[in-house]
Amino acid sequence: MSESAKPGRKPIGPQAMTPAQRKREQRLAALTRIAERDNHDWKESDCLMVLQMAKFRNRWEAEAAWEQLGRLRLFGDNH
Numbered sequence: 001m002s003e004s005a006k007p008g009r010k011p012i013g014p015q016a017m018t019p020a021q022r023k024r025e026q027r028l029a030a031l032t033r034i035a036e037r038d039n040h041d042w043k044e045s046d047c048l049m050v051l052q053m054a055k056f057r058n059r060w061e062a063e064a065a066w067e068q069l070g071r072l073r074l075f076g077d078n079h
Contacts, residue, residue, distance in 0.1 A: 039064035044072050 011017070017025070030049050034042065042050075042065065050056045050065035069075075 034061070039068055040071075042068050044069065047072070 008016075027049075030046055034046050034050060037046075039061070047065040047069045050061050051069075056062050056065070
């Protein structure tokens, strides 16, 4: 009797990643985007990540994230 394929994500490499591994890859990709892009190009998810991470508190990135969220949500001065 043949074993039926399980539903779900297909493995990218020789073995499927665990949910924790996928999440770690997502976080690394987001941190790379934040570091490499101008803050005007950040997506909403990037802004929210900056605001929730302790390493960005009381730094220019946190202020830039608030400003970009305002622009994305069309609040206040959109420059």
